[in-house]
Structures are given as C-alpha cells and as structure tokens.
Amino acid sequence: MNNVRCEVLIIGAGPAGMAAALAASESQKHIVMLDDNPRPGGQIWRDGPAAVLPTLAQFYRQAITALDNVTLLSGTKVVAQSGPQQLLYENDKGCGTIDYQRLILCCGARELLLPFPGWTLPGVTGAGGLQAQIKNGLSLQGERVVIAGSGPLLLAVADSVTQAGGKVTLLAEQASVTSLARFASGLWHWPEKVRQSLRLMNRHYRANSYVLEAQGQQRLTAVRVQQGGKVRTIDCSRLACGFGLVANIELAMLMGCRIENAAIAVDDMQQTSITNLYAAGECTGVGGSELALAEGAIAGYAASGNIASARALLEKRSKWQRFAAAVSQTFVLNPRLKTLGTADTFLCRCEDVSLGQISRHKGWTAAKLNSRCGMGACQGKICATAARYLLDWPLPQPRVPLTPVRLETLVNLTPQPPKDIN
Known part of the structure; x- marks a missing residue:
C-alpha cells in the first residue's frame, strides 16, 4: 500500500x-x-x-x-x-x-433522475449521461432523440446530440413560460450567458412539458409527453432525462x-x-x-x-x-413530477426494487433493511437521491466504504505512517 x-x-x-x-x-x-x-x-x-x-x-x-x-x-x-x-x-x-x-x-x-414508467428501458439515459457517451465517441447519426427534465444543461445536451448527428424531436422543459421569461429578462446582468443562450437555443424547446412514460418492449420506441394541456406520443430511439443536479x-x-x-x-x-x-x-x-x-x-x-x-x-x-x-428560482421542480412513478415502477434499477416496496417506509435506512434498495453498483447514489425528493426523506448518513472496493483495500482502513512522494 x-x-x-x-x-x-x-x-x-x-x-x-x-x-x-x-x-x-x-x-x-x-x-x-x-x-x-x-x-x-x-x-x-x-x-x-x-x-x-x-x-x-x-x-x-x-x-x-x-x-x-x-x-x-x-x-x-x-x-x-x-x-x-x-x-x-x-x-x-x-x-x-x-x-x-x-x-x-x-x-x-x-444528475437527479426521477422514475417514471419505462425509465429502465434500453435507450433511456440521464441527460448528462448521454452527453458523456457522445464525448466518448457515441454516434447518433439518424437517431431521433427526446430530451426532457429541467435546467440549462438540457440545452447543452441538445447541442451535443445535434453535433453527434442526432435529431432532437423535442426538448421538454418542465418550468413554466412565466418563470423562463422572468429569467430571460434578467440575463443582461450576465452578458456571457446571453451569448451562450443564443448559441444553444433550440427550436424544439417547449416549456411546461415533461415525460409521462417511455414506451417499448425490448428497447425504447416512443415517449408519452405532457405538453401544456395536451398529451403527445413521440416516436424516438433515445430519451435523455435530467431533473437538475x-x-x-x-x-x-x-x-x-x-x-x-x-x-x-x-x-x-x-x-x-x-x-x-x-x-x-x-x-x-x-x-x-x-x-x-x-x-x-x-x-x-x-x-x-x-x-x-x-x-x-x-x-x-x-x-x-x-x-x-x-x-435555482427558475427551475424549481413541479410537484407533479413526484407522481410520475406508479407502485410497480422501479426506483432502484440495480436491484429491481419498486416504489411500492419502499414508499411505506419512513426513511432510507428502513427501506434498505426491508429490501435490497441501494445495494447495487451505484450504492444508492441514484435511487436514494430520487427517494429523498419523492418521499421527502432526510439525508441518509453515508457509510464506509463510500464506493464498492476490493477486499484488499478494506483491510487497510487502519492508519499507516505516511511518506513523501518522490
């Protein structure tokens, strides 16, 4: 060591x-x-x-x-x-x-990822997750992509999708038109952001819109979206969602x-x-x-x-x-997003634990004791964060190790005498 x-x-x-x-x-x-x-x-x-x-x-x-x-x-x-x-x-x-x-x-x-029916289908990722894949060389040539959630990151992701050859068919922002207009009117305080927003603006950007369901059998084929007072079904091969950070x-x-x-x-x-x-x-x-x-x-x-x-x-x-x-004030999440998932919608994708299995508990510790929620590779970083928002649970106290590690690492938790780097 x-x-x-x-x-x-x-x-x-x-x-x-x-x-x-x-x-x-x-x-x-x-x-x-x-x-x-x-x-x-x-x-x-x-x-x-x-x-x-x-x-x-x-x-x-x-x-x-x-x-x-x-x-x-x-x-x-x-x-x-x-x-x-x-x-x-x-x-x-x-x-x-x-x-x-x-x-x-x-x-x-x-990213904050919130569960909704079909969110575990192949083809559905986090918004930042898709952007990371693109930077690592993923080509989206000819693919139809829906981007949904909230915050300025969505615009950057849409730009990355276009650069990778994909076609953005909808950019669904859950914030209201009023909130966005108020935010835009104050952007003059930060000229750098005005220039950035003009460069990233996408003609498929829609306010007061959010995904209700991802559809498909073996992989994603379409999404059902609430857009204002209407519900639309949009064919696509990829859905990238991010509800803030x-x-x-x-x-x-x-x-x-x-x-x-x-x-x-x-x-x-x-x-x-x-x-x-x-x-x-x-x-x-x-x-x-x-x-x-x-x-x-x-x-x-x-x-x-x-x-x-x-x-x-x-x-x-x-x-x-x-x-x-x-x-932060502009992109406050609409409380309706807490109701997207049903009782049989998976909260923990790693261990296939549904919302219905954990919603009756009072906190993360109790949920883990009664299910395998948070026991997978992400160690609760996705599902515990979602549960905290959906169920208003307090912050769970982290435990050692902070991440899955090798056994030979765990045996070295005892402090060792240090030495300088040569």
Whole structure:
C-alpha cells in the first residue's frame, strides 16, 4: 500500500479543483489532486475521443500539468477517512492513504433522475449521461432523440446530440413560460450567458412539458409527453432525462461537515465547519463552471494562507452566486413530477426494487433493511437521491466504504505512517 503526504489535498479535478490547485500552487506548497475520472475536467469539461474542450478548459489543464508542485492522481476514488487528516483511496494500481494539512473538497454534483414508467428501458439515459457517451465517441447519426427534465444543461445536451448527428424531436422543459421569461429578462446582468443562450437555443424547446412514460418492449420506441394541456406520443430511439443536479456531499457528511440545503455549508473563505477543511464548486451548491472557478480559487488561496488574493475574488464570486440563485428560482421542480412513478415502477434499477416496496417506509435506512434498495453498483447514489425528493426523506448518513472496493483495500482502513512522494 502506498502512503503519501501533502500540504494541500484537493478531491476533484473539475473546474473548482483545478482553480483551487492553480491558486494554492502559488505558495509553492506540495499539492495532491485526486480525481475518479481518467483525465481532469470534471463532468462539464469531460474529455474523450469526440470531445472538443473549451479554450478555458485547455488553459487550466495545461497550467496544472506545468506545475512541478502539483501531483494529479487520476482514476482514483476516495474510500474512507482512515485517520485524523488522512484518507484511504483506491485505483487500478492498488490502494493507499494520503495525509494532508489542508483539505479542499471539490466533489461536484450528479444528475437527479426521477422514475417514471419505462425509465429502465434500453435507450433511456440521464441527460448528462448521454452527453458523456457522445464525448466518448457515441454516434447518433439518424437517431431521433427526446430530451426532457429541467435546467440549462438540457440545452447543452441538445447541442451535443445535434453535433453527434442526432435529431432532437423535442426538448421538454418542465418550468413554466412565466418563470423562463422572468429569467430571460434578467440575463443582461450576465452578458456571457446571453451569448451562450443564443448559441444553444433550440427550436424544439417547449416549456411546461415533461415525460409521462417511455414506451417499448425490448428497447425504447416512443415517449408519452405532457405538453401544456395536451398529451403527445413521440416516436424516438433515445430519451435523455435530467431533473437538475444534486451536490455530492457524502464525503463531507462522513467527515462531519455541516450541511445546509443539501450542500456543504462554507464561510466567506470557503471553509467548512471543520478547521482546515474547505469546499468549493457544485458540492457547496449548484452554480455552474464560472462560480466553481471563483470558489475554487478562493479556497485554494485561503487553504495556502493567501487571504488577500482570496478576498480579491469575493465580488466575482458574488456575481455568479446571483446567477446561481436566479437559475435555482427558475427551475424549481413541479410537484407533479413526484407522481410520475406508479407502485410497480422501479426506483432502484440495480436491484429491481419498486416504489411500492419502499414508499411505506419512513426513511432510507428502513427501506434498505426491508429490501435490497441501494445495494447495487451505484450504492444508492441514484435511487436514494430520487427517494429523498419523492418521499421527502432526510439525508441518509453515508457509510464506509463510500464506493464498492476490493477486499484488499478494506483491510487497510487502519492508519499507516505516511511518506513523501518522490
């Protein structure tokens, strides 16, 4: 088992993590970045054979690579807290522990997927999931695609589908026309977003619309959609759904950080309720890459002792916090989405556990004790998150290990003496 030590440890190499590393590196402290993806960029700047990275993403990647005091451990996942200021990790080479003086959590967010009849059919994916497949080389040439759910991500996914040769037949946004018009009228505060929205606007975009059912036998052939006061059936070969994003806070909860509004609570310097533990990006509240970059830089400067540089970024962060608040208010989910699934609709796709099997319970723990819900590969990241929204359950307390790992990794939960990276 490999044991390493660093002064600043950053979990996550998305925009927030890279901004944090770049800021902290100015202090010449030894920094380790740990990320579960094969290449840095997170989900928004995900790389792949068919991905075209934005200029800003390329800048951050090149800047991080050029730093001799930053070590990036890609394809690596956190398993547990294995001691005071020590984390246990695993990758394809084995496992190890990292001792740190300062920790910055940039764990990002994941899609909220809500169950409805037929959502487990082949051809139905998450909106971000389809975008990730496209970046990895998936061709949609000649395919008819319906995109549904809520939030600005849907427009970006539609653009990716078109670039991959697919035909978007409907982009169903559940938010109302009134909410969208109010949001659009205030976009002038953020000129960058005006330009972006004009570039991404899709003629098949429809407000007050949501999927009722995915239809097909062996795979998806059509979707039934509520569009305003009408119900339509649309032929398609793919359906991509995403009902917003949910902060990844499991590691923070395990370490005892204070949680507010299902996100990690931080102060002006991005410090959590635990001394020397910072957080930035979507795990502190979903807000987009611009906010993540500002928060990451503030956290990096603060964690490395450069408070003056951190304070210089407060106004920039405030600007994008206002945008995040506007997005959040616009795309509040319609309560009717809680009623899409029926008693026999699967909630847990991994273990085939239906909504009817778990809806009578009072919380996630009771549901797991009485079914195999959450026992599959995702360890409840999809079904527990959906259940929390559908049934108004409290946040479940995460348990070790945070992710499925090899047995040889589990036996190393005992803290080990660290050594420096050569």
